[in-house]
Every structure is written in structure tokens, then in C-alpha cells.
Amino acid sequence: MMNTDALPPENTPKGETEEIKTHRPWQRKKEIRPQEILAAALDVFVEQGFSATKVAEVARRAGVQPGTIYVYFENKEALFKAVIHAAMSPVLSYSNEFLDNYTGTPEKLLYELTHQWWNLMESESCAGIPKLITAEANNFPELTQFYIDQVLVHAKRIVERVLQYGIDRNQFFIEDMDVTARIIMMSLHEMTVYAHSFSNFDKMKIDMPVYLDTLAAFLYKGLSSQKGRSPEV
Amino acid sequence: MMNTDALPPENTPKGETEEIKTHRPWQRKKEIRPQEILAAALDVFVEQGFSATKVAEVARRAGVQPGTIYVYFENKEALFKAVIHAAMSPVLSYSNEFLDNYTGTPEKLLYELTHQWWNLMESESCAGIPKLITAEANNFPELTQFYIDQVLVHAKRIVERVLQYGIDRNQFFIEDMDVTARIIMMSLHEMTVYAHSFSNFDKMKIDMPVYLDTLAAFLYKGLSSQKGRSPEV
Amino acid sequence: MMNTDALPPENTPKGETEEIKTHRPWQRKKEIRPQEILAAALDVFVEQGFSATKVAEVARRAGVQPGTIYVYFENKEALFKAVIHAAMSPVLSYSNEFLDNYTGTPEKLLYELTHQWWNLMESESCAGIPKLITAEANNFPELTQFYIDQVLVHAKRIVERVLQYGIDRNQFFIEDMDVTARIIMMSLHEMTVYAHSFSNFDKMKIDMPVYLDTLAAFLYKGLSSQKGRSPEV
Amino acid sequence: MMNTDALPPENTPKGETEEIKTHRPWQRKKEIRPQEILAAALDVFVEQGFSATKVAEVARRAGVQPGTIYVYFENKEALFKAVIHAAMSPVLSYSNEFLDNYTGTPEKLLYELTHQWWNLMESESCAGIPKLITAEANNFPELTQFYIDQVLVHAKRIVERVLQYGIDRNQFFIEDMDVTARIIMMSLHEMTVYAHSFSNFDKMKIDMPVYLDTLAAFLYKGLSSQKGRSPEV
DNA sequence: CATGAATGAGCTTTCATTCAT
DNA sequence: TATGAATGAAAGCTCATTCAT
Numbered sequence: 021m022m023n024t025d026a027l028p029p030e031n032t033p034k035g036e037t038e039e040i041k042t043h044r045p046w047q048r049k050k051e052i053r054p055q056e057i058l059a060a061a062l063d064v065f066v067e068q069g070f071s072a073t074k075v076a077e078v079a080r081r082a083g084v085q086p087g088t089i090y091v092y093f094e095n096k097e098a099l100f101k102a103v104i105h106a107a108m109s110p111v112l113s114y115s116n117e118f119l120d121n122y123t124g125t126p127e128k129l130l131y132e133l134t135h136q137w138w139n140l141m142e143s144e145s146c147a148g149i150p151k152l153i154t155a156e157a158n159n160f161p162e163l164t165q166f167y168i169d170q171v172l173v174h175a176k177r178i179v180e181r182v183l184q185y186g187i188d189r190n191q192f193f194i195e196d197m198d199v200t201a202r203i204i205m206m207s208l209h210e211m212t213v214y215a216h217s218f219s220n221f222d223k224m225k226i227d228m229p230v231y232l233d234t235l236a237a238f239l240y241k242g243l244s245s246q247k248g249r250s251p252e253v
Numbered sequence: 254m255m256n257t258d259a260l261p262p263e264n265t266p267k268g269e270t271e272e273i274k275t276h277r278p279w280q281r282k283k284e285i286r287p288q289e290i291l292a293a294a295l296d297v298f299v300e301q302g303f304s305a306t307k308v309a310e311v312a313r314r315a316g317v318q319p320g321t322i323y324v325y326f327e328n329k330e331a332l333f334k335a336v337i338h339a340a341m342s343p344v345l346s347y348s349n350e351f352l353d354n355y356t357g358t359p360e361k362l363l364y365e366l367t368h369q370w371w372n373l374m375e376s377e378s379c380a381g382i383p384k385l386i387t388a389e390a391n392n393f394p395e396l397t398q399f400y401i402d403q404v405l406v407h408a409k410r411i412v413e414r415v416l417q418y419g420i421d422r423n424q425f426f427i428e429d430m431d432v433t434a435r436i437i438m439m440s441l442h443e444m445t446v447y448a449h450s451f452s453n454f455d456k457m458k459i460d461m462p463v464y465l466d467t468l469a470a471f472l473y474k475g476l477s478s479q480k481g482r483s484p485e486v
Numbered sequence: 487m488m489n490t491d492a493l494p495p496e497n498t499p500k501g502e503t504e505e506i507k508t509h510r511p512w513q514r515k516k517e518i519r520p521q522e523i524l525a526a527a528l529d530v531f532v533e534q535g536f537s538a539t540k541v542a543e544v545a546r547r548a549g550v551q552p553g554t555i556y557v558y559f560e561n562k563e564a565l566f567k568a569v570i571h572a573a574m575s576p577v578l579s580y581s582n583e584f585l586d587n588y589t590g591t592p593e594k595l596l597y598e599l600t601h602q603w604w605n606l607m608e609s610e611s612c613a614g615i616p617k618l619i620t621a622e623a624n625n626f627p628e629l630t631q632f633y634i635d636q637v638l639v640h641a642k643r644i645v646e647r648v649l650q651y652g653i654d655r656n657q658f659f660i661e662d663m664d665v666t667a668r669i670i671m672m673s674l675h676e677m678t679v680y681a682h683s684f685s686n687f688d689k690m691k692i693d694m695p696v697y698l699d700t701l702a703a704f705l706y707k708g709l710s711s712q713k714g715r716s717p718e719v
Numbered sequence: 720m721m722n723t724d725a726l727p728p729e730n731t732p733k734g735e736t737e738e739i740k741t742h743r744p745w746q747r748k749k750e751i752r753p754q755e756i757l758a759a760a761l762d763v764f765v766e767q768g769f770s771a772t773k774v775a776e777v778a779r780r781a782g783v784q785p786g787t788i789y790v791y792f793e794n795k796e797a798l799f800k801a802v803i804h805a806a807m808s809p810v811l812s813y814s815n816e817f818l819d820n821y822t823g824t825p826e827k828l829l830y831e832l833t834h835q836w837w838n839l840m841e842s843e844s845c846a847g848i849p850k851l852i853t854a855e856a857n858n859f860p861e862l863t864q865f866y867i868d869q870v871l872v873h874a875k876r877i878v879e880r881v882l883q884y885g886i887d888r889n890q891f892f893i894e895d896m897d898v899t900a901r902i903i904m905m906s907l908h909e910m911t912v913y914a915h916s917f918s919n920f921d922k923m924k925i926d927m928p929v930y931l932d933t934l935a936a937f938l939y940k941g942l943s944s945q946k947g948r949s950p951e952v
Numbered sequence: 953c954a955t956g957a958a959t960g961a962g963c964t965t966t967c968a969t970t971c972a973t
Numbered sequence: 974t975a976t977g978a979a980t981g982a983a984a985g986c987t988c989a990t991t992c993a994t
Contacts, residue, residue, distance in 0.1 A: 053978080067391050071304030075964065085980050090965065155388030157450035158300050168456050199467040202459070207436070210443035217390040223401050226435070234432040242475030286953090308989060318955050320991080329989060519957080533857050537770030541985065551959050556986065621854030623916040624766050634922050665933040668925070669906070676909035683856035689867050692901070700898040708941030752974090774968060784976050786970080795968065959991075966984075973976080 054092045057082045059145070061103045066148030066216060070100055070156050104153070104163055110144040112170050119181050126186030130243075131236045133182050134208065137175075138232055141212045150209055151216040176205045183243065192243040204239060211235075287325045290315045292378065294336045299381030299449060303333055303389050337386070337396055343377040345403050352414050359419030363476070364469040366415050367441065370408075371465055374445045383442055384449040409438045416476065425476040437472060444468075520558045523548045525611065527569045532614030532682060536566055536622050570619070570629055576610040578636050585647050592652030596709070597702040599648050600674065603641075604698055607678045616675055617682040642671045649709065658709040670705060677701075753791045756781045758844065760802045765847030765915060769799055769855050803852070803862055809843040811869050818880050825885030829942070830935045832881050836874075836907045837931055841914070849908055850915040875904045882942065891942040903938060910934075 060082035064073045075096055079086045093099040118136075122129060141147055149167075157164040179201040186192030194200050211231075218224035293315035297306045308329055312319045326332040351369075355362060374380055382400075390397040412434040419425030427433050444464075451457035526548035530539045541562055545552045559565040584602075588595060607613055615633075623630040645667045652658030660666050677697075684690035759781035763772045774795055778785045792798040817835075821828060840846055848866075856863040878900040885891030893899050910930075917923035 069302055069304060069388060069392070071302060072392060074962090086964085087966080087980055087982095088978080090967095091978065091980095096964070151387065154384065154446060154450045155302060158453070159302070159305060161453075164451065165454060168451060168454050172451075173456060195470075196463070196467050199460075199464055200471065202464070203440070203468055203471060206443050206447060207440050210439050210446075213387060213443075213446065214439060217387045218397070218401060218405075220391070221394075221398060221401050223406060227432075230429070231432055231435070234429050235436055237428075238433065238436060238475045241478035242471045245474035245478045307987090319989085320955055320957095321953085323990065324953065324955095535768055535770060535854060535858070537768060538858055540983090552985085553959055553961095553987080554957080556988095557957065557959095562985070617853065620850065620912060620916045621768060624919070625768070625771060627919075630917065631920060634917060634920050638917075639922060661936075662929070662933050665926075665930055666937065668930070669934055669937060672909050672913060673902070673906050676905050676912075679853060679909075679912065680905060683853045684863070684867060684871075686857070687860075687864060687867050689872060693898075696895070697898055697901070700895050701902055703894075704899065704902060704941045707944035708937045711940035711944045773966090785968085786976050786978095787974085789969065790974065790976095955992100955994080957992095959989100961987105961989100963987075964985085966982105968980100968982095970980075971976100971978100 053084070053088070057084065057089060057092060057099070058103055058106050061099055062107050062145060062148065065100060065103055066152050069152070070096075070159065075099075100160070101163060104149065104167070107145045107149050108167070108171060111140065111146050111149075111174070114140060114174070116178065116181065119178070119185070122185070126182075126189055126191040127240045127244075129182055129185055130240050131233070133179070134232045134236045134239070137208045138211065138228065142215070147212065148216045150212045154213055172205065172209070175208065176201050179205045179208075186243060193246045194243065200243075207235065207239075286317070286321070290317065290322060290325060290332070291336055291339050294332055295340050295378060295381065298333060298336055299385050302385070303329075303392065308332075333393070334396055337382065337400070340378045340382050341400070341404060344373065344379055344382075344407070347373060347407070349411065349414065352411070352418070355418070359415075359422055359424045360473045360477075362415050362418055363473050364466070366412070367465045367469045367472070370441045371444065371461065375448070380445065381449045383445045387446055405438065405442070408441065409434050412438045412441075419476060426479045427476065433476075440468065519550070519554070523550065523555055523558060523565070524569055524572050527565055528573050528611060528614065531566060531569055532618050535618070536562075536625065541565075566626070567629060570615065570633070573611045573615050574633070574637060577606065577612050577615075577640070580606060580640070582644065582647065585644065585651070588651070592648075592655055592657045593706045593710075595648050595651055596706050597699070599645070600698045600702045600705070603674045604677065604694065608681070613678065614682045616678045620679055638671065638675070641674065642667050645671045645674075652709060659712045660709065666709075673701065673705075752783070752787070756783065756788060756791060756798070757802055757805050760798055761806050761844060761847065764799060764802055765851050768851070769795075769858065774798075799859070800862060803848065803866070806844045806848050807866070807870060810839065810845055810848075810873070813839060813873070815877065815880065818877065818884070821884070825881075825888055825890040826939050826943075828881050828884055829939050830932070832878070833907065833931045833935045833938070837910065837927065840911045846911065847915045849911045853912055871904065871908070874907065875900050878904045878907075885942060892945045893942065899942075906934065906938075 057078065061073075061078045064078050064081060067073075073096075075089055076086045078099070079089055082089075089099065093102060118132070122132075124132075141150070149171075153164060153167045180197060183192055183194055183197060183201060183204075187194060214224070215226075219226065290311065294306075294311045297311050297314060300306075306329075308322055309319050311332070312322055315322075322332065326335060351365075355365075357365075374383075382404075386397060386400045413430060416425055416427055416430060416434060416437075420427060447457070447459075452459065523544065527539075527544045530544050530547060533539075539562075541555055542552045544565070545555055548555075555565060559568060584598070588598075590598075607616070615637075619630060619633045646663060649658055649660055649663060649667060649670075653660060680690070680692075685692065756777065760772075760777045763777050763780060766772075772795075774788055775785050777798070778788055781788075788798065792801060817831075821831075823831075840849075848870075852863060852866045879896060882891055882893055882896060882900060882903075886893060913923070913925075918925065
């Protein structure tokens with residue numbers, strides 16, 4: 021059977037593991053400190069949004085003084101952008117390698133698609149990014165453009181490859197590839213947005229494994245049905 | 254044929270229309286003023302989020318002075334909550350009447366569902382609410398709870414009725430009603446969130462009629478397929 | 487005899503005297519408040535310089551809260567520039583009218599020049615400006631350029647007219663008009679700079695009437711001497 | 720002819736030159752480092768004033784790290800005072816020796832006075848001090864007092880000796896020695912203040928040799944004229 | 953009811969200073 | 974001695990809110 025987590029294996033983020041063991045501990049901190057700040061900032065930004073986030077709160081969670089933030093980031097906005105970029109990098113580096121080598125059924129591929137997307141998003145720092153970008157899209161157009169180009173378009177292309185895989189094997193029957201890919205990509209995206217906005221609320225709590233299975237099954241049925249071809253027959 | 258706009262017919266919102274024809278213009282203003290403030294505030298809140306919104310900016314767009322806002326609303330947060338409630342009322346008053354009387358095919362009902370949701374959301378003031386709630390969910394838990402109870406649960410129930418309609422007519426084959434309804438409700442919800450976050454960006458612009466048609470068709474195929482029933486047969 | 491204060495008679499600054507007596511006191515304040523802030527700011531800026539001046543201190547002396555400053559001025563720098571411009575206006579409006587109508591001796595004219603300069607500078611808000619500009623010249627080049635164009639060049643031209651008056655009457659003998667005018671203008675300027683930097687210190691305290699008389703007399707002797715013409719005779 | 724630069728011959732400043740030739744380069748640095756900091760600090764203080772000067776900027780120009788400044792100076796204010804004192808030392812050590820031995824004409828002595836003052840001020844590190852003290856006089860009273868006592872009073876005494884030299888030779892005719900000396904001292908002082916505040920601006924650029932010659936000639940005429948003695952004769 | 957100048961608490965940001973190395 | 978990352982007090986500035994009119 022397939023490894024559900026196989027897709028993003030190269031995601032060893034930032035590679036500080038091979039950092040130079042210099043004699044001065046504060047020099048090692050210099051490299052780690054920004055990472056701690058970014059991690060804390062990501063949490064607070066996702067929780068509260070850009071404007072509601074206080075730099076002092078980020079500092080508190082990062083275990084530093086407010087002034088320290090400004091040693092590494094020019095201002096709050098620069099911190100925000102750095103947070104987004106840093107958190108997105110796992111997604112950016114997500115390769116198509118898995119698809120290149122995939123030889124299973126289209127149905128299983130849909131399972132892979134949904135589960136891997138979820139695992140990628142939730143297991144990495146990027147978990148809260150979709151919600152954050154959604155919330156701040158109008159306030160940070162360039163950042164949103166970057167997100168669209170790098171994440172959404174990228175995700176849509178992966179979906180398109182998956183669809184093409186099924187079409188090539190005569191299992192998927194799709195009239196409008198572009199819109200269909202968009203629909204599926206958006207439903208994946210939606211999951212992560214929801215997860216960070218509503219999953220704290222009882223009525224919205226989702227049993228993720230079940231949800232993912234059901235979604236994959238539903239997508240499979242929608243894609244493999246030939247009904248769309250001759251509705252009036 | 255069906256009237257696509259038929260579903261929310263009782264939505265004559267606010268009903269002050271009858272008493273507008275008073276003799277004194279400043280008295281008329283007295284009642285309209287808060288509506289203008291709410292409308293302006295909704296725009297700004299949706300555009301920028303709660304924290305980034307300045308009361309002075311709301312006042313400017315409403316054509317009043319900042320102090321005037323505080324004649325009608327205790328503070329910014331109260332204004333925000335009033336905005337959400339006011340904007341949500343069209344959805345809250347959305348009744349099941351249409352479904353009670355519906356007699357067409359389940360496939361057509363899916364078209365109705367998607368188009369009416371879109372028309373309801375976009376034609377009314379509530380257009381930006383899903384995005385706004387999504388963004389501020391963590392900052393305003395009670396408001397989010399209210400939204401979940403009144404909008405999301407409500408929407409899910411409508412979806413469930415639609416699904417049941419198809420099941421009853423032996424056209425829809427659904428294993429997990431709850432999760433399936435959730436998936437469909439979320440994909441509807443997502444549309445409106447997307448529309449207000451990313452539709453200003455070229456690559457995300459969507460041809461809505463085509464999208465809605467394709468989505469309805471896709472849902473129909475997914476729901477009417479019997480494959481899910483016996484995958485191992 | 488002549489009135490020593492005759493030169494700048496039109497210096498009724500800003501003309502708030504004819505302000506509209508509206509019924510609302512705070513509306514009257516709106517016009518006066520910035521003046522109070524400018525006056526307080528001028529004092530503090532002259533005393534301490536731009537960087538050392540705290541906005542809160544200006545507010546305190548103006549009898550307002552810090553935030554009020556920002557109702558009228560975009561930021562500290564804008565306040566500074568407004569202060570300079572406002573304080574300079576008496577000098578800018580200083581006309582040549584007195585010179586146009588002057589008919590006395592060149593010697594007396596030198597007395598007028600020195601005394602009127604001093605009276606103009608010290609009796610008006612502009613007293614501390616020369617010192618302030620001198621101190622901040624490198625930090626505010628545009629402002630300094632403005633000062634040079636409007637004040638120093640203006641002052642030099644007046645000196646030149648005074649010199650020409652004496653030359654025309656065969657009483658002043660000047661080889662290099664430009665440099666001589668510069669020397670005299672600078673000695674006038676220096677007085678006001680000194681007055682605001684060192685006059686608080688005992689050893690630098692000057693008996694101004696005596697100083698001005700002596701300076702005028704010294705200038706007269708220097709200008710009326712013919713020695714320079716034939717040093718090698 | 721006279722040597723224009725003759726007056727301050729003992730100005731071999733600092734005298735550490737003899738001990739520089741030590742064997743270990745880092746030991747040499749140890750002694751030079753503070754000088755480099757002082758030199759850099761003087762530049763920045765003169766350019767920007769005390770408050771606007773950042774310690775980090777001084778460090779940058781001195782080619783050291785901010786912390787290094789505090790190895791040699793207790794704080795910014797101590798650095799400032801050290802800068803002033805160090806920069807003033809050439810003036811402080813300026814002796815009257817030249818005057819003791821002078822035997823030329825009083826007229827030539829005026830030329831010497833103006834040119835030597837200028838050369839002393841501009842050729843040494845003290846060039847920007849007068850402007851700096853003028854700007855910060857109110858913020859550093861003790862320093863200003865020191866400057867007044869050591870520089871201004873000193874300079875005035877030299878001027879007085881020059882005037883006395885002319886009086887003794889029946890060439891200068893002075894009514895009020897004190898005020899006249901003050902006027903001349905101030906006009907010398909003014910030159911250096913001007914030079915550092917306005918000389919960067921086109922309209923204020925001065926041809927120094929011409930200016931100095933003209934000033935000396937003007938002073939001579941003013942001092943040698945007998946008019947002041949009996950204006951009513 | 954409507955105003956809008958004034959407020960002042962609280963935020964972002966700066967930067968002189970420290971101290972472990 | 975020299976470092977330079979970290980500090981944290983203090984400054985500039987914002988803006989929700991008030992209140993005299």
C-alpha cells in the first residue's frame with residue numbers, strides 16, 4: 021500500500037541541522053532567534069489577524085523583549101510578510117515528484133490528493149496561512165498575489181495533473197477541466213480555512229479522517245460519472 | 254420553469270419603506286441614519302477587518318461625523334456586532350418555503366441550491382459576511398457561535414433537505430449524510446469567502462454562471478453515482 | 487526725530503482680530519489652538535533644538551494633551567516647519583517702505599538699521615529662529631534654503647540699499663559691495679544668534695542699547711573712511 | 720613678510736605621536752581607538768547636533784561596534800563633553816606668544832588676526848565647535864560656560880591686545896574697548912558658525928580669502944577712523 | 953440629534969546602554 | 974579589549990471615545 025505522507029518528503033524545513041558549532045552561544049542564538057519570533061508571530065497573526073496583533077504579544081510568546089523584534093524585522097508589516105513567506109515555503113517546495121512516479125488507480129490518487137494536502141497543511145507551519153491570507157487579502161495585495169501565484173495556482177496544477185491521470189485511464193469524465201480543477205482546489209483550500217476559523221466550535225468540529233475519506237469518495241464519484249456527457253439521453 | 258430567485262421571496266428587508274414618506278426630512282433621516290452607518294461599516298469591515306477599520310473612516314463613508322456613530326452604537330464592537338446581525342438577517346429569514354413546495358427533479362434542485370445561495374449572498378448586504386466572520390472568528394467567539402448556529406447549521410439543514418429530496422426519489426445515493434451535507438455546504442460557503450478575498454485578483458476571477466453550473470453538475474454526478482455503495486463488488 | 491520702530495509697521499501678524507464671533511466657543515478655539523501650539527513649540531524648539539524637543543513638552547506648555555498636537559500637525563517635523571514658517575512671517579513681510587521714504591543722513595540710517603533689526607527680531611516671535619536654523623541647518627536643508635532665500639538674502643538687500651544710500655551721498659566708500667554687505671548682514675544676524683545661545687550666561691550678557699550704538703558707530707566709521715581707496719599712497 | 724600661520728606654533732596636538740611606534744599593533748590601537756571615536760563623534764555631532772546623533776552612527780563612522788564606545792566613554796553625554804574638550808584644546812593652547820613678539824603695523828595685525836583665527840579654526844578639529852556649542856548652549860550649560868570662559872573670553876582678550884597695540888601706536892581710536900572687542904570677536908566667531916551651517920548652500924558660499932581681506936580692511940577703517948571722537952566738532 | 957475638537961490610553965518604534973562572551 | 978545581540982525605557986503617533994455646544 022501507499023504511504024499517505026509520501027508526497028512532501030523533501031520538506032525538511034530550513035536545514036538548521038547542519039549549523040556551524042561556533043564557540044559563542046549568542047551567535048548560535050542569532051540564527052535561531054528570528055525563527056522563534058517567526059513561529060510566535062505566525063501563531064498570533066493566525067489567531068488574531070494582522071491589525072489586532074500586538075508586537076508586544078508576539079515578543080512575549082517568543083520569549084523576547086519587544087525591541088528584539090526590531091533587531092530582525094524592520095517593522096510589523098515586514099514581520100508579517102516574513103511570516104507569510106516563511107510559513108509558505110513548505111508548500112512552495114512541494115514537488116510533483118510523487119505524481120511523476122505514481123502508478124496506482126485514479127481513485128486512490130484522489131485519496132492521496134486529499135490526505136496529502138491535509139497532512140502537508142496541518143503538519144507544517146503553513147496551517148493557518150490560508151485563513152490569514154483570506155482575512156488580509158485586501159490589506160496586503162502583493163502578498164495575496166504572491167500567495168495566489170505560488171500556492172493556489174500551484175495547487176490547481178496539481179489537481180489538474182490528478183484529473184488528467186484519471187482521464188488518461190478513461191476513469192474520469194470531465195467537461196470543463198479548468199472549472200472542475202478550480203472547484204476541487206477550492207474545496208481543499210476551504211478545509212484549511214475552516215479548520216482555523218470554526219474548528220474550535222463544537223458544532224463545526226470535524227472528524228478529519230472521515231471527512232477526507234468521504235470527500236475523496238465524493239470527488240471520485242463526481243469525476244468518474246459519465247452522466248454529464250449526455251444529460252438528455 | 255422555475256424562478257431562480259424564488260427562494261427568498263419574503264426577504265423584504267427592514268420594512269421601513271412604508272413609513273419613509275413622512276413630512277419632515279430630518280425626521281426621515283433619524284431613522285435612516287443608522288442604516289447608512291451600518292451599510293458603510295459593513296463595507297469597511299469586510300474590506301479591512303475589524304481592527305484595521307477606523308471609526309472615522311466608517312463615518313466618512315456614511316457621510317456623518319465620528320461622534321454621530323456613538324449616538325447609535327455604544328462602541329466599535331457594538332457597531333461590529335450590529336453590522337453582522339443586520340447583514341445576516343436576510344439569510345436568517347431565508348425560509349424553507351421554497352423546498353416545501355418544490356416538485357421538480359433533484360438535479361434541477363441542485364441547480365436551484367447553488368444559484369439561489371449565490372444570488373442570496375451576493376444580491377444582499379450579507380455578501381461579505383462569510384469572509385468577515387472567517388477572519389474574525391477567534392476574536393469574536395459569541396458572534397461566530399451565532400453565525401454557526403444561524404447560518405451554517407441553517408444552510409446545512411437546507412442542503413440535507415435537498416439531499417433527502419433526491420434520496421427519496423431514488424436519485425441520490427449517499428452513505429454519510431452528515432459529512433456529505435457538510436462538504437456541500439462548505440463548498441457553497443467557500444464561494445462567497447473566495448469572492449471577497451481573491452476575486453479582485455486576475456488569476457482568481459471566476460465566470461460565476463459557468464462556475465455555478467459546473468458545480469451543480471459536479472454535485473449531481475457525485476450524488477447520483479451508485480459507485481460508493483459497493484466499491485468492492 | 488525718527489521713530490526707531492518705524493520700519494515694520496505692517497507687522498500685525500495673522501489678523502485674527504477680525505475673526506468671526508460665532509456662538510460656539512470651541513469653534514473659536516479651533517482657530518486659536520494652533521497658534522498656541524506654535525507659540526509653545528517655538529519656545530521649546532529654540533530652547534532645546536528639534537531632536538531634543540518632546541512633543542509632550544510642547545503640549546504641556548501649550549496647555550493641551552499630546553494628541554491635540556496631531557489634530558493640527560501631521561507629525562513633529564511638520565510642526566517644526568510650521569513653527570519656522572509662522573515665526574518667520576514677520577521678517578518676510580518686512581518691507582522696504584521705510585527706506586523708500588528715508589531722507590536723513592547715512593549715519594543715522596545705520597543706527598536705524600541696527601536698532602530696527604534688533605527690534606524686529608526681538609519684539610517678534612522670530613527672535614529664536616536664527617539660532618534654531620543655524621543649529622538645524624544640516625538636518626532641514628529645504629527649510630534652510632527657504633530661510634536663506636527669504637531672510638538672509640532679503641536682509642542683505644536691505645543692507646545693500648543702506649550702503650547705496652550712503653554711497654550716493656558721497657559718505658560711504660566701499661570697494662566690494664557684495665562682501666561688505668555680507669559682513670554687515672552677518673554681524674546683525676550674529677547678534678540674534680548670540681542672544682539666544684549665550685545671553686543667559688553672565689559673561690556674555692550685553693547691554694544691548696550700548697552694543698547697538700557702538701556697532702552702528704563702528705559700521706559708520708568703517709564705511710565712511712576713505713583709507714581703503716589708496717592704501718599704497 | 721609675516722608668516723600667516725605663525726600664531727599657534729605650539730599646537731602640536733595630542734603629542735602621542737612619539738609613542739606610536741610600539742611593537743604590537745593591537746597595543747597601538749588601544750591608544751588610537753578613542754581618538755578615532757572622538758573624531759567620528761565630532762563629525763556627527765557637528766552635522767546633526769547632540770540629540771539627533773546616534774551612538775551607532777558614531778560607531779559606524781569610527782569603524783567600531785556600538786559597545787566599544789562604552790569602553791571609553793561612560794555614556795553619550797560624556798562622549799559629547801569629551802568631544803568638545805578634545806576639539807577645543809587647540810584653541811585653548813593658543814598662546815599670546817605671537818602677540819608678544821609682534822612688531823609690525825596695527826593694520827597688518829588685523830590681517831593676522833582674521834586670517835589666523837580662520838586658519839586655526841578651520842585647520843583644526845575645532846572647526847565645527849562654535850556652531851555645535853551655539854546649538855546646544857541651553858542643553859549643556861556647564862559646557863557652554865566652559866566654552867565661554869576658555870574660548871570666547873580668551874578670544875576677546877586677544878582682540879583687546881590687538882586693539883591696544885593699535886591704540887598704543889596712535890592708529891586705533893576706540894571709545895568703548897569692551898564693546899568694540901566684543902563686536903570684533905563676535906564677527907570672527909560668526910564666520911565659523913556660518914561656515915558650518917550655511918556654507919553648503921550656494922547663495923551663502925563665501926570666497927574666504929576675499930572675505931577675510933575685506934573684513935580686515937573694514938575693521939581697520941573702523942578702528943583707525945577718528946570720526947567717533949568728536950562727531951559734533 | 954449631530955457635531956468635531958479634544959482627549960489620553962495604548963500602540964509601534966527607536967536607540968542608548970548592557971553584558972555574556 | 975572588543976563585541977553585537979538583546980534590552981527596555983521612552984518617544985512619536987494613532988484613534989476610539991467623549992462632551993460641550
